[in-house]
Amino acid sequence: MGEVVDHTDSRILDGNTSQSIAECTLTEPSELPPRYQIVDEDGTYDPERVPALTDDELIELYRWMVLQQVIDVRMVKLQRRGEMGTYASGRGQEASIVGCAYALEEPDWLFPYGREATALCIQGMPLRDLLLYWRGVEDANKQRANRTFPPAIAIGTHIPVGVGFSWGMALDDADSISALYHGDGHPSTGEYQAGMNLASVMDTPTLFYCQNNGYSISAPFERQTGAKTVAQKGIAYGLNGIRVDGNDVLAVYDAVRTARAHVADGNPTIVEAVTYRLDAHTTNDDPSLYRRDEEVDRWEEKEPVGRFERFLRQRGVWDRVDPDEIREEANAEFDRAKEAADAYESGGVEEMFKYVYDETPPELERQLAEFEQFLDERPDAYDFIEHRPKG
């Protein structure tokens, strides 16, 4: 162990050129920075700051958030019935999921990570494909037309890719940005930090969009970083950061609109939407092991869809809304999507061998041919394939 240096030592303080550690160190603010909000928990709002959205658009925002609620409820039910794989619910995060995607523009790309069903739908992804994705059908990833990248299940992997993609946009003088959705655990990965640093050096049109939902599986945000916020992570990399109330859909929309303009000019930016995950991490998780009901109850009260409803009432728009009809329509849309997903015929075993390379190499052709022949000769193999107990 080296000698402990006492930095209050007068010899250091007295000298003209040297400073104490406290004086020459940049310190984190002791208070949390403000969280941008337009509508408060009661639905009360500042009319000056309400973004310029028509009543129809406000209702559309509401519809999207209800769709997110419906998708989450229905997906979890399907998973419980064995008709769906593991699913990551976005309940509680409706405002942050929808507000950001709604603020993007037509040519923008979205790089998701998994907990943002309706954001993908807003980009144009058919709900059927979302169901197929969570059923583990690779065809659902054919999302080029909807300017959406396949979800990044390995945490952080999409960050440098999204940076590279938006770098391409810049090289091409394209009028678009890439929005990289991620959680508050993502900045802990090397890929995030490397990607953010490159973005700042290359001035790429990249929006780092963090849904800080309080937890990464069981780890509370304080176990991810010693920093107080995700937004401030930009500082060391020379990026701007905005911290916004993620349960206030208008604030999220407004923050992302503002950020988007800045990002499109080659200023990568972090928007941190502070929200809360009300459901389990995924259908495989048991949150009672790591968080208290009282905490969840407190956040239930701040739940964003009800808050937006209170805003619409105060704004005088609610008379035009038939919430039951909106919910029924969302359920009907889900029914149609499920029917289409059930009817979806993926190809035979050749699907597994397709798309590994542009041109399938002879060895892979050989493996496929042998496998097809095997399945002809041993149809009993299907018993193992179709009926083996799963999970």
Add this chain to the structure above:
Amino acid sequence: MNATIVESVNDALHTAMAGDENVVVYGEDVAETGGVFRATQGLKDEFGPKRVLDTPITEIAIAGSAVGLAMYGYRPVAEIQFSGFLPPTFNQLVSMASRIRWRTRGEMSAPMVIRAPYGGGVRALEHHSESLEAAYAHIPGLQVVVPSTPADTKGLLLSAIENPDPVLFLEPKRLYRSFREPVPEEEYTIPLGEAAVRTEGEDITVISWGSMMPETMAAAENLEAERDISIEVIDLRTISPLDRETIVESVKKTGKVAVVHEGPKTGGFAAELVATINEDALMYLEAPIERVTGFDVPIPMLGMEDYYLPNPPRIEEGLKAVLDGGAGT
């Protein structure tokens, strides 16, 4: 104690931590919840938050800090939540963990264990099912262990923790809870680098490990009944270092070999086994060695994954190809 594989992991960790206060256990979600598979359940309550910790999502730092802790004198046993998230550790394993002893000319070492559930077949999401053990076995200085039974799991994990060099311990998650067997309560070790002969036989040797063992055993039983032959099944248990002796002795006896693994075929560990047998027992071979493996494709998401995984009928056809001297899958 009648235990599953995952319970044996848990028991081994309890035993190791009780026996050596330098053993520390950490990873994502391991402390508060006992890990997504509950392999580390109860450890924090018993050994406290200084020895059982949750880390941020940082596989790079989980692996790299294990090297540092181990060099300092601790015995880190780190969990990577799924083997699909091992790739970020690769740089630390290749550049650091595996070479500390070598590059310090024996002055320092990295006695650390990285545990990760591996393999497909549990309807998991993308990146949760990889079987890339061959890639790790290719790293000089790193040992790669893949148990397939509860009793082996405890003995091998305790060996791995005591081992003076770094070990990657790949746990077949599909088998985590699929069966129980008696596991001794007391502390015991099974040496790394020793294969187990699961059934003795005269007509053909089948070599496998980890998640493929139940399928391999089932196929062997079916074929023994169908053909009135006897099959020798070897469970490697450790793929690096390799137990050449058990393999070669068996090949000398049977003259015929098939290898079964879940990872892709090209560059898979079966290729290494074929080369090893060529080197040491070529003259005893009566037929070409057959490989029954996954395909050279990324492991599919759950819609197709059961097509990818070798199953007993495929393994049977592979064995028949050797026995009949023809080509199979």
